Amino acid sequence: MLGRRICTSVLRSHINLFHFGNKFPNFQTKCHTPSEICYRKLSKSTIPGPNPLTSRFSSSNYHNRMGDAGRPAAVPIPDIEKADRSELLRALEASLGSSFSSEPLVPQPNPLIIVISGPSGVGKDAVIKRLREVRENLHFVVTATSRPMRPGEVDGRDYHFVSKEEFLSMVERDELLEHALVYGDYKGIPKQQIREYMARGYDIVLRVDIQGAATLRRILKDSAVFIFILAESEYTMVNRLIDRKTEAIDALLVRIVTAREEVKHAKKFDYAVVNKEGELESAVRLVESIIDAEKAKVRQRSAMI
Numbered sequence: 001m002l003g004r005r006i007c008t009s010v011l012r013s014h015i016n017l018f019h020f021g022n023k024f025p026n027f028q029t030k031c032h033t034p035s036e037i038c039y040r041k042l043s044k045s046t047i048p049g050p051n052p053l054t055s056r057f058s059s060s061n062y063h064n065r066m067g068d069a070g071r072p073a074a075v076p077i078p079d080i081e082k083a084d085r086s087e088l089l090r091a092l093e094a095s096l097g098s099s100f101s102s103e104p105l106v107p108q109p110n111p112l113i114i115v116i117s118g119p120s121g122v123g124k125d126a127v128i129k130r131l132r133e134v135r136e137n138l139h140f141v142v143t144a145t146s147r148p149m150r151p152g153e154v155d156g157r158d159y160h161f162v163s164k165e166e167f168l169s170m171v172e173r174d175e176l177l178e179h180a181l182v183y184g185d186y187k188g189i190p191k192q193q194i195r196e197y198m199a200r201g202y203d204i205v206l207r208v209d210i211q212g213a214a215t216l217r218r219i220l221k222d223s224a225v226f227i228f229i230l231a232e233s234e235y236t237m238v239n240r241l242i243d244r245k246t247e248a249i250d251a252l253l254v255r256i257v258t259a260r261e262e263v264k265h266a267k268k269f270d271y272a273v274v275n276k277e278g279e280l281e282s283a284v285r286l287v288e289s290i291i292d293a294e295k296a297k298v299r300q301r302s303a304m305i
């Protein structure tokens, strides 16, 4: 009685797993004692045999167990509590007629393009800098810019600092994914860097202003993930800009006016991350969680540059 129940459930799971339906007219089951469970008669041609290259637990002697008529012999299933694991797995494989593959059940996630944007002074650079320290397999695309270097910045690390003429010839050669004139200076994203690193399996981080994010959305559509960074309030944002001491008062005013407008664009992004005062780590953790969630998506984004 117990044997029959086990047999029925094995048969049911078999049908569910492989959707055999009525494709196998000569599929039969026969129950013996509980320890023997069941044996099935399947034609050789319809049983997927074990693949020794891809199967960690493949039962190499599976075919040896086939009788003269090409049927699996009765396969005793050892006691689950006492059996040696590999012996148990081999018996289960033989009983099911196929080996257990060690191949991943879902494909490797695609490399992701992460576009990070937000108003001036909200902490985009600070978030990205920390993200690069804590997360592997991430390539921050170094933007080309015609603006002068700020104190502490390094050419090739923070930006590729080029002259206006050099920048315009890069545009001519179609080397930039996107470019714009920002506060009187050119900024653009070199395509080649993205291609190279994506081919090596890296996720790509692009740091662009709101205007750049809008252009990238038109180019990349939903193939990239767009993250908007904000401060918790306008008051905090302005204070951060003042504390940074990188702008003269006129430039500061322009940035504040622009930032006020830019905050309204948050809804065009996929995610909004608030970088609260003194809580940079939380903001970075949230960005990491977004990347992790994107990696677990069933329908992956797939960017072609």
Ligand SMILES: Nc1ncnc2c1ncn2[C@@H]1O[C@H](COP(=O)(O)OP(=O)(O)OP(=O)(O)O)[C@@H](O)[C@H]1O
Pocket (backbone or CB within 6 Å): 118, 119, 120, 121, 122, 123, 124, 125, 126, 127, 240, 241, 243, 244, 275, 276, 277, 278, 279, 280
């Ligand atoms: N969570 C935080 N708490 C306190 N200060 C912060 C935080 N995040 C960033 N900052 C500081 O705020 C200032 C502005 O940050 P950052 O330069 O990263 O902004 P940004 O968005 O990249 O600005 P911009 O677009 O103008 O380059 C910096 O001095 C930075 O150290």
